[in-house]
Amino acid sequence: MKKLLLLPILLLGVLMTNAQAGVVDAHNQAMNKARSGNLDKALSIIKDAEVNFPNNASLLKDESFISTAKKDYTNAIAAGRKLIELPDADEQSYQILGSAYRADSKYSEAEDIYKRGVEKFPNSSLLYAEFGQTLNDNNKPTAAAKAWEKGIQINPSISSNYYFLTKYYAQHNNPLWSVLYGEIFINIESFSQRTPEIRDTLFNEYNALFATDNVLQNYIDNGQPFESAVASTFAQFKDMVSNGVTPESLYALRGQFIVSWFNSDNAKKFPYKLFDRQQQLLKLGIFDAYNQWVFASYNEDQFKNWAQMNQGIVQEFSKFQKASMFKVPEAQYYAHK
Structure with a gap:
């Protein structure tokens, strides 16, 4: 009797395994075709598989994704809307549908989808990053910044929120947070196509930070406690860049900043992973090479010459x-204006 009861269960397991294998096989075939540029064939494979496995989340993701790549936004959105109505719809489901709406320049619709996504997955930093992008596309930059900041609060080691905020603060006359977030970004995401862009922004924003005494003084007088402490420490060494902001003058200033920060109560009151990393590099004797890398865009030929003459420290x-992963602890988010 027990054997008879087990038989339907075993058969169900076999059917589920076969179904899963069929979906995976269709996905792999479609992605191979998509990578070779044959999007029509890729989509055809997925649609054929959907006949046997209707309302399958994996296949709907593929259908929406490939359709977006084909610029068939009507089909991409239709598949994406089916996807998010499934009981097992995950964060990626909302990302895929939101991306389809954004690609079709339907920013209000995308905004609604991402809003639903973050309500369902309030701890998804990646959803907040894309939500912020959509708000910015929809001419709501202040709301976008709040979304990106929320993304950092809930998961401070996701790089995209720093990327967008570095650029946002550069555009909105907030160089202190542009340099802080920019440098965190390039430590999390050191080797991507976005890294050179943010390194350029960093150098420009250091110029803005020391353009006049009033810039730092405004943070000192009107900033939140962490902002004021950072600006006050920078102000102690502003004379080091009085003859111009260069990689060399920033090396001197930033080195003194770290020494002063950790010799004061600030390090205990305001623990900050970025400053811990800079202190670590100083202790290891490789802060100069790091600093040259950060600001290489100032003069690429000069950086190459410096690196040639200092191969040991560069290596x-x-x-x-x-070898070193940069991960920001969750308790190190500081409020700012």
Whole structure:
């Protein structure tokens, strides 16, 4: 009797395994076709599989994704809307549908989808990053910044929120947070196509930070406690860049900043992973190479010459950079204006 009861269960397990294998096989075939540029064939494979496995989340994701790549936004959105109505719809489901709406320049619709997504997945930093993008596309930059900040609060080691905020603060005359977030970004995401862009922004924003004494003084007088402490420490060494902001003058200033920060109560009152990393690099004797890498865009030829003359320290920094993961603790978010 027990054997008879087990038989339907075993058969169900076999059917489920076969179904899963069929979906995976269709996905792999479709992605191979998509990578080779044959999007029509890729979509055809997925649609054929959907006949046997209707309302399958994996296949609907593929259908919406491939359709977006084909610029068939009507089909992409239709598949995406089916997807988010499934009981097992996940964060990626909302990302895929939101991306389809954004690609079709339907920013209000995308905004609604991402809003629903973050309500269902309030701890998804990636959803907040894309939600912010959509708000910005929809001419709501202040709301976008709030979404990106929320993304950092809930998961401070996701790089995209720093990327967008670095650019946002650069555009909205807030160089202190542009340099802080920009440098965190390039430590999390050191080797991507976005990294050179943010390194350029960092150098420009250091120029803005020390353009006049009033810039730092405004943070000191009107900033939140962390902002004021950082600006006050920078102000102690502003004379080091009085003859111009260069990689060399920033190396001197930033080195003194870290020494002063950790010799004061600030390090205990305001623990900050970025400053811990800079202190670590100083102790290892590779802060100069790191600093040159950060500000290489100032003069690429000069950086190459410097690197040629300092190959040992460059190699040590390169090994450290490739082997060391940069992860920001959750308790290190500081309110700011």
